[in-house]
Amino acid sequence: MRLKKFFNLLLVTGLFAASLAGCNGSAGKSAGGDTAATGQTSQNEKKGPNGETLASEQIAHGQQFHVITFDTAQVGDSESGSFFLATCEGLFRENHGVLENAGCEKYEVSEDGLTYTFHLRKNKWSDGVEVVASQYKDTIERVLNADLACPYAFFTFPIKNAEKYYNGECDFKEVGVEAVDDYTLKFTLEAPEPYFTDKLSYTMFNPIRVDNIEKYGDTYGTDAMQILSCGPYMVQEYTASQSTVLVKNPEYWDAENVYLEEIDLQQIDETATQFQLFEADQLDFVAASGDYLKKWDQAASEGKCQLYTNGDVASQFFSFNTQESSPSGLMQNAKVRKAIAYTLDSQTFIDSVYNSRYTAAYGLVTPNIKVGDKEYRTEVPEPIKEEYSEYANNPEKLKALFHEGLKELGKDTDNLSTITIQFLGYGESTIEKDIEQYVVQRIQDNLGIKVNLNIVGDFGLAHSAQVAGEFDMCMQVWGADYNDPMTFIDIFRTGGSSNYGKYSSETYDKLLDQLAKEQDNEKRLKLYEEAETILIKEDVAIKPLLYRDKHSYINNRLKGFQYPVFGGKYEFKYAYIVEE
Template sequence: MKTKRMLSLLLASTMMLTVSAGLAGCKKKTATVPSIAETKKSSTEAKKDDDQHIKLIFLEPETLDPNQAQDTYSNTALNAVQEGLARLKTVDGKDKIEPAGAKSWETSKDGLTWTFHLRDYKWSDGVPVTAQQYVDSFQRLLKKDNAFPYAYYAYEIKGAEAYNLGTGKVEDIGVVAKDDKTLVITLVRPTPYFDKKLTFKAFLPIRLDVIKKGGENWKTDITKQVYCGPYIIKEWVRNNSITFEKNPTYWDAANVYLKTVEMNDIKEFSTQAQLFETAQLDVTGSTQQYIKKWQEEAKAGKFQYAEGDVPTTWALGFNNEGGPSGLMKNKKIRMAMALSFDREDYINTLVNRFTPAYGWVPKPVQSGKEVYRDVSKEPLKELAAEYANKPEKLKALFKEGLKELGNTTTDLSKIKIKYITYAAGSDEKQKSEWWQQQFKKNLGIDLNVEVLGNLTLYSQAKKDMKYDAVMTGWGADFDDPIGFLDMFSTKGVNNMVRYANPEYSKISKELATEIDPAKRLKQYQKLEEMLIKDDIALAPIYYQDTRRFLQNYLKDFMYPTYGADYEWRWAYTSGRK
């Protein structure tokens, strides 16, 4: 989201804008997008301020349980407070895998056996981190009864899939503690992208004793947590703020500079902008009315600024099980809705940024050595052009779908489609009204918008499938199209629209044993075609970008392309007035 990181990126689009579009600038084969560090060079040799602190926009985690986390906000928090085998560091605008909890590792010649050598580091209560705690994490992640959303991410490991499906034994999982500081992971097949998963939050070590003692509220109660990362959570006021404090017991505490990182909820972007312009907020994204102004000010040296594509796609998700209306299980109805809104108008009217999307895999993601989007046509593009500005043709398609469902309604104004959201700010209200206008204009149907009280209620409503349509998105957890496609092969939690197609699942399973890059690419393309064009499980809206503004005094603050939204483990301030 990415998790991803999952962006869960199953969050409202307004929230993404308020956190500098959520994710980091990315690389493409033909060009490298500059990181903030490149745009405004910084150095750990610079004189650091005595008072090391920063203020950011509130990113509230849904959970602090690493095995359960599936949204980028949770991953961002976990990235700050826990230390897994490896950590992503932005170097020269690119993600680099840095040894973290593991000081080194080696791989066997056949690519199947990975041996990790853990460094001597501890939890915040003084207990050493051991290889067995990693074993416990994998076993807990894969336990069928736990139904953790990212269990399938470990299926490359020997015995993992069988145990997760209830047909294998826990002792057959290929994750073994050779001794306290040696972890051995055995794969069932060579996996070209397995090293990219080493930073994945679901693979963090856990403390079973702490989880048991913490009870039902352990995953959201900071008084019941222990930490092995560079920070601890000092305070968390739900729906309002969260404060991170430097962890004095961290193995590399001498090279962690920020003493506190404070996040506060600021609902209106105009307020965020005012705080940023007066240096009371250190990092921000930008909405349309500020982008040009701030770009000019950045050129004049007032702020740091960088932009680029990120591996995230936003879409209108359809409840493939039918939804409250019962209509969304029909392909023609989904198709009519997918083709009846103007993506360019959405971008120009509401955000003045991003790229219209007619596919699901976003622009920066690579398939082998190729940038996937450069060599793969967008499945919905031709169909969208065929139906563009043709409301009567769209209405006819919608009515065909109604007829197939046995619905004799000919007056489309009687059709009610339920759309849910949770952000009540003016930006989100404008977006909801835009959707209503698009569907009324091109289909003649009514979109009933239900605004839920908070993120928790919204997330639960989505899990319970209490909607016909919803804004949804996905951010890459690692650099390969499989992260965007295999989630729809089963009815797992990450299959947010409950898409089901046996042929799709069959092809996805075949990918598990296919290592030829050219063949994998063709299978990826077929899966995307089925998902977006043949079955219209969801309707892509836009590929996300990032427009990042930071105060000049903030150095080495990073936006990893994959994983957490922010990485401040190496950040510091220098020259704050």
């Protein structure tokens, strides 16, 4: 089913939303200027991986990616990560929560844990050029270019001399990455890191084509049509905030086991429209939401669709701008931050905004994250759960704490209604409006101060405002990139690219430095506990809200579609459509 046919169906069924008007991708060129061919084969002669009869048309329909950047070095979000899961192939790929060799056929680790040697597969880019080890080396050099300010540059710092090169203290030839030959890649680390291979599955370690980057110059990363693919799919059509068409990449090393010939993604803002399209078999997967949970859980129990549920490794929290330059000029004080934080009750937030879905959080690190073979959240109590209960729904105690903070700043007043703080939000969806209403109501009711809403149009604009520090408080969601608490804890290192509130603590940073060198998991548990307590309870850089879960509905015809544990939101490589 082609894109234009999809829109005709929307019109016929009366489901066409205003947000989709003008959605008309231009067919023709694929990424990097090569012509995109669907590479369709006769599916009637081919069975699915479990012997199923495949539908003649292997096209999946889903929601548009909200991609912030098309530069792998700049990716720091799961939506952009999903785009590159489809179009790129790194050394590893997650399959049902397990890392599998992808760009590498095999690898060895030295006995001291310092040297990793990877033997690459024979793979090609979508323009027919070979994928070689030097392209993996090039990506490390690019990510470590401090002028680019890549958000995940710190991921490379365990590599020998990587941080020194980033800081301009040595030449790149001294960095511990080597293209031994076209199909052998070697990394040398500063110290053993138990989750190094987990990191290598992340987008910023994917190979790059320097010639293609140079071709587009300063505009590289701004347009999906610039992308050369070395993954299962390549871009055929792309219109920002409207639609994407991905087609099978015939040059991909494992193309024989890629079943979907095409993936059509559409921007559909309204939840009601999403579920109407899903019910009409015009969307193949949709996230559970609000009042639709009960109806579609029941539908799944009756076999009308597939229900996907699983614990997630994503944490949702409010971040505070800790700088004097924040809009109110008050957030630099920890007591002010704590008073505001403790007006925001995790459980009532979940009940009000998400119809009682998700789990209330009083820590940053989610369940399902391990230190060695022990689950962190089982071993370490949530740092603010007990203290929060002392302040919950107690306006007098919260105001007293707020006044203490104001006095320390020399800005105390008897009339708290003269004080205004700014909350940064984005979008006009029902959920976003519910979040804004909750924040305003809870803070005003408990403290008597005013909340000014600064609402920007979309996630990209919100991200820019966060980076610029244009908020007193804002919402963040952080999904783990690998299975260790460090994936959450090191967000808030001084100068961290996703540390939007500019939190800085010498004590906290020293704990992170200790953790980078510590190999004993029992000691690491204690260090993580100490760091999390400082961040949330003592310095109140953030206010935890909830631990997310995955709860979605999938069309019965779509099999093998996955929601990865780490990295991107969607994995299409293993998906296929069966005959109904």
